[in-house]
Structure formats: C-alpha cells, structure tokens
Amino acid sequence: MPGMTITEKILAKHAKRDSVVPGENIWVDVDVLMTHDVCGPGTIGIFHKEFGRNAKVWDRNKVVIIPDHYIFTADEKCHRNIQILRDFVKEQDLPFYYDPEFVSMNPGKPNPYLDPTKTKYKGVCHKALPEEGHIRPGEIMLGTDSHTCTAGAFGMFATGVGNSDAAFTLGTGKTWLKVPPTMKFTFHGQIPPYLTAKDLILAVIGDISVSGATYKSMYFAGEGIGSLTLEDRMTLTNMAIEAGGKNGVCDVDEKTLNYVRARSRIKTWEVYTDDKNAAYDYEGDYDLSIMEPMVAKPHSPDNKDTAHNVRDVKLDQAYIGSCTGGKITDMIMAANILKGQQVKIPTYVVPGSTEVHADMKRFNLRGVLKGPNEKSVEDILSDAGCSMGASGCSACLGGPADTFGRLNRSEVCISTTNRNFPGRMGSMSAAVFLASPLTVAASALTGHITDPREFITSPIETGMAGVK
C-alpha cells in the first residue's frame, strides 16, 4: 500500500480514520470556518433558514468573521452587509470578529482609520487569519473565499467553499470532501534576489493551465521552498486555486513554527509530512537558478510569458496590493526598487492588512525597525509618487465604482494581484498583467513592463518583517 501525503493525513485524522485514498468521499470535522462581508450575509441567511432563527453555531470559538472586500465605498448595501455581520456576531456572541468600526449606516464613503494600530479592523482575511492566530499546521479550515487555500503555506488543509457549504458547517461543524490526489512541485536551489514566489507560481500555472490542478492538491516541496519567506510561501499556496487546485500545501519548518508559536491562539498542533512512498498524480521539477521573472498576460493567469519578452507593453497603471502581493515583504521588495526615484505611471499601494500598514510605518528598507531619521517603507513608496490606500481587498476584484485603484477605462495595468480575468479589476475593456512586486515596481518606474533585473544589484533583505 502506498504511503500518504500531508493532505491525505490531515483529512484521515479529521475523518477519524487511519487512512484515506484519493477519490473517496469522506465526512470531516472542521477546525476553523471563516467568512467575510461578501459571502457572510448569504451564509448567515442560509444558516437561519435551515437551522432555525434561534439556532446557535456549532462552536463559537471556531468561527472567524473578517470584513475586507467592500469597506471604503459609499455603496449603502455594502454598509448594510457589514451591519448584518455585526448583528450575527452579537446574536451568536462570537469572539473573533474584526469590525471596521468607522463604517456606519450613514450615507457617504467611510473615512479610513487614522492609525492602523488603533482599529479592530484588519483587512484581507487571508493575511489577517495567521496574524490573529487562527492558523495552525495539521488543521482543516474552510472559508467562503476561493483564496482560503493561502493558509496551506502553514501546513494546514484550507479550501474555499460557497455559502451553502459554510452554512452547513456553521450548524454541524462538518463537511463532506472528496479526497484529492496530490500533485508535487519540487523547487531546487535557492530563491535568487530577482524572483519571488509569484514568478514560481505563474510558471507552474502556465505549465499546467488554469484547470491543470482541478480537484487536486498542490504540494510545493524542495529546498527552494525552504528558502522562501513564510509570507512568500503564502503567495504560492494563494494561487493554487488559479490552477483549479482544491488546496495548496507546504512543509512545516522552523520559519512556520516560529510564526505559529508566537501567534496561535491554541498551543497544540500536529505537523505532518509526506511518506517516502506517497503516491503522486503528477510530479514537476523546477530549477530556481534558471527561472526568470514572469508575467501572466491578459486575460488568464495561465497566459504566461517572461517579463523580458513583453518589455514593449506600455502601461497606464501599476497596483501593489491584495492577499497575493500586499504583504509587508512585498512592500519592502517594491520599496527597494522605487527608493529615491519617481514612478512614471499612477501607482496604487494597498496594504494587505492593518498590521502590514503599521509595519510599513515602522520598518525601514531592510525590514528592521527604522531609526528616528530614517525613512519608513511607507515614506519611500509615498516619496516615489505612489498613491497610498487603506488596507483591504480594494481594486483586486474591481468592486463598487468608487473603489480605490479600480480600472474604470480601457487601461493597461500591471498588478501584484492573483486574477486577470476580463473585467476582474473593473472595466471590461481594461487589460491586466500579473507579476511580482519587483516586476510591478520596476515597470512603474519605466512605464512599460520591465524585468526587475535591470534594477536589482544586490539581494533584498526583509529582516524581521512578517517573521513573528
């Protein structure tokens, strides 16, 4: 009998079984259920309809609600949706809710927080979940957002579900899953200074297509993954869904454990590894020393090319943000390219969370606490002419017409986000190129797509940023 993979071991444990095999349908216990302002109201409606108006959630300590999508908009339905979350949190007495307290039912656009350290509001759920200690190796998390798979970077099984699935779990604590076969992607060598995990995942998706991992688990392995920061691993697993993957997962190492020990609200967890004789559905090998900075051309994440090949593409806008490219290490990468220079095209910066925003104010270019006369990451980005926004999903998915950074015309944008479907960032006539924060920053300086190797002379240190 073949051995088991990390994903199979986690699923077997939660089905109270010794083993599972790909293709089996199993019922599992869920450790964390996350929802947000876009899918929360629908989920809550189904929960009340199916379990009763007076029903209680299965475990109030396992439900996490993080508003993040439509926060800084004058759209009244968006304000109302936040209120639906608040009412539910009160009704169920839920301890883990991160309220944008500056959003009211009054007309008009809410004023963003003044100090990111003095608000309960967090921002993008996938970044906030580990920050707030809801992520641990070996557990199962469901979220009403397809990028829930991000948390697989911490060695857990995490996957996106719809409102009905989420409502079912709210009432029962369980879900049914088909055990996915695992695809193994091994990265050899160490990450060079001109690449980030974004280049790696765009290469993989380009190779296997946007449906290449449909119904499957994507396991990212090898010493190359060990050489990535924990935040960069989140970029890899985040985009597993862009290949159709059910989940993405990385091995747990000291970087993972340092973070989880410092943050987790629960102090025990289990670390699983693939058995030596585990069976894989597919195996791909990548040599980091010969990989190049990549882009995904419009209008699909698998439309890959090298940044160098598309250097003639003229740009109207650059965007640095989202769960994929709005982490503090992403900001430090971009700032190191932009330092002391001026962007040639409108460049929007959106921190992934209020913690990222706070870190942008306190860290310098090397990810070290800045001295009194030293520029912060935020100062550097702002001095370079970037427009600075407040934390949240913002223009990554277009959103209401008044969303910060939204593409409202037939513009060409280069973005650190994860999707470039037609109309994804707003206008149907806009075109989006996906790239790493290094490539986006380099392109912002020239106004056309630019290989970051033209600007990078030495490795970029990210220091303590995003470490604990």
Added chain:
Amino acid sequence: MTKVIKGKAFVLGDNIDTDQIIPAKYLAYNPSDATERKFFGMYAMDGVPAGQSGLPFGDVRFVRPNEFKSDFSIVIGGKNFGCGSSREHAPLAIAEAGASCVVAEFYARIFFRNSVNGGYVVPFETGERLVELIKTGDELEIDVGKGEMKNVTQGGRVHKLKPLGDVAPIIDAGGVFEYAKESGMMAR
C-alpha cells in the same frame, strides 16, 4: 429533479470564470433577501465579453437589459466552467435568471459543489465539445434518465451526458440541506 428538461441553448466557451458569470460589483446584493436576489438574475453573465456571449456569433445577451429572466434555460459551456472565486452567487444567478442546468466538458470544483449544494442548476458533464456543435438558440431536450440531450433544431442530433455519479442523491434531494434531512443527518 425533473426527468426531461427542455429549452433554448445559450452557448459559451472555455474557462468561463465566476467574475464573468456575476461581476464583483453586484455582490453587494444579499442573496438571502428575496427582493435583492432577483437582481442576480438581471445581471447573470453580465461580465462575459460581448463577442463571446452566445456563440457561435456572440453579441447575444443572456438576459435582456432591465429584465430579470432569460430566454435561455440550458447553458452550454466548454472546459473548466465556473473557475475563479468561490461566490455561490454564480450558480444562483444562472438559476435566478431561469436556467435549470449547465452542460460543460468539466467544471471548476467550487462552482460544481455550489451548484449541487444549493440546488441551483444541475451541472451535467459531457465528453463532447458541444461549444462547436450547438448554436445559441437551438431547442434542446435533456432526458435525464437516459443521460442524453437531443438537439431538436438540428434534426434531433443526440449528445451523450456523463452519469452524475456521487452527487446524484444530493441533486435529487434538491440540495445538501434537503439531502442531510432526508438521510437523518439533520433534524427536519
């Protein structure tokens, strides 16, 4: 589930993502509110680029402007139908517009699951490349029991559908909650 599904075809291509099926700007409507829910029908397929909307010729709207219901009740797709975000609003929007099923080569995982769990549309799969065989507006008849779809407009040409498999009992029950109640997992 009804045993025979009849209606007009609306044909789309490959990799139809959920941003095309229901663009993010409409997600502020609350699907649990009966009045707001109707708007998902109005805006279903609003994000499909015009040239690819209603193949083979394109420029056909799934739902006419300012109307809530579609003239088309069977959506034909290619590969990887429903990829992208986990928004359950996507199959809900297709159903709200009045369509009862999708026939595609294969689905993105979350869309398939949402379609079944919420009892919105039946996600049939087929081994044939229907996108190149069926025209938008063709009159179709699906015999669920036989696993066949007949194209009445094209002289009764028959296409085979794959068995629904593991999810058939959930589809028959009308969704995951009805299934759970019927099988005793949830109280009625």
